[in-house]
Amino acid sequence: MMVDVRPVDRHLPLAIHAQISDGFRTRIASGEWPPSYRLPSEPELARELAVSRGTLRKALHTLIQEGLLRQVRGKGTFVTSATIEPAIAQKLSTLSEDYASQGIVTTTEVLESGLVVPPSPVAALLNVESDGRVFRLYRRHVAVNGPVALLHNYVRATDVRGIDDIDFTKERLFATIEGVYRLKIATARRSFSAQRATAKTAELLEIAEGDPVQYLEQVTYLADGRPIEYSDVWIRSDRLRVTSLLSR
Structure with missing residues (x-):
């Protein structure tokens, strides 16, 4: 674009x-x-x-x-962001991959999915035309003790035609992008912050409205530098901690 x-x-x-x-x-x-x-x-x-x-x-x-x-x-x-964002180098992995590496068993519920015109900030981040479409995927991850995370993903539809036919209660998003569409995911810009749960987020994470949740925002890029995916993620921190293994 x-x-x-x-x-x-x-x-x-x-x-x-x-x-x-x-x-x-x-x-x-x-x-x-x-x-x-x-x-x-x-x-x-x-x-x-x-x-x-x-x-x-x-x-x-x-x-x-x-x-x-x-x-x-x-x-x-x-x-730039209006807030301070110290850069921390770490391996790019998804929540599903982190669950698996830690032996955590979760199920995925698809709350909404389909092709939509994205919000203008998302369109800008993904280099999508103002009237272009993206694949929108809204999911909830549930562990044995209850819900742990909400994931709201937007993927450039022109790069993944037919993705709206895939069952994401069984398939992983990044694995699909790489395995089915042969697109190499290389880097991502990920930011963490604390938020108060909205009424909808609180209901889906089974907490009280206004309770603190960990918020993650990410833009993911392919090996050729093109943006492919944008995500908003809300994590119930009392049930799931995000840990980075770093080296200097």
Whole structure:
């Protein structure tokens, strides 16, 4: 998807790089480019704006200095979050894989699934056109002592045609993407925070409304750099702890 950027006006007294940074700043402030959104590559942006790479880099540098963008070597340029996000390197695994590695037995309930037009922040993160469709999957994981997690996934539908016919009470999402569609999942950006359970979340996790839950947000990328999946996950922390094994 080509990014929708405001064309520069070479007749304005404002410098071109400042026009570009103003346009990008507006998209970030409006939420059109949400936190963790990865901008297209510099060659793509420069080509669409019809400016030199040097001019584009001046605009990006301005927003990086303001804290609105961050660059990750080998990954690209991202919209920053309003909260502090220390980076922790760890193996990318799913909750189902973590359950299996720990010998935890769970069942999966599919609450909703199907092709939908995604919310605009999700569309931006997945580089989906404003009227494009994604596969939406809403599930609950239940252990022997009760529900432990809610998972709300969105997958780019153009990359996984027919995925809405798969029974995800039996199949795993990432295993399906890799095994059935032969797409190599390589990296993900994952953020954790604490939230108070909404009425619906509380009902499904069998807790009181307003009780604390651990919230996980993730954008997953293929080996070629394309985003493939976005997920919101709510975890009942008194029944499930997320642990990272790290090395320095």
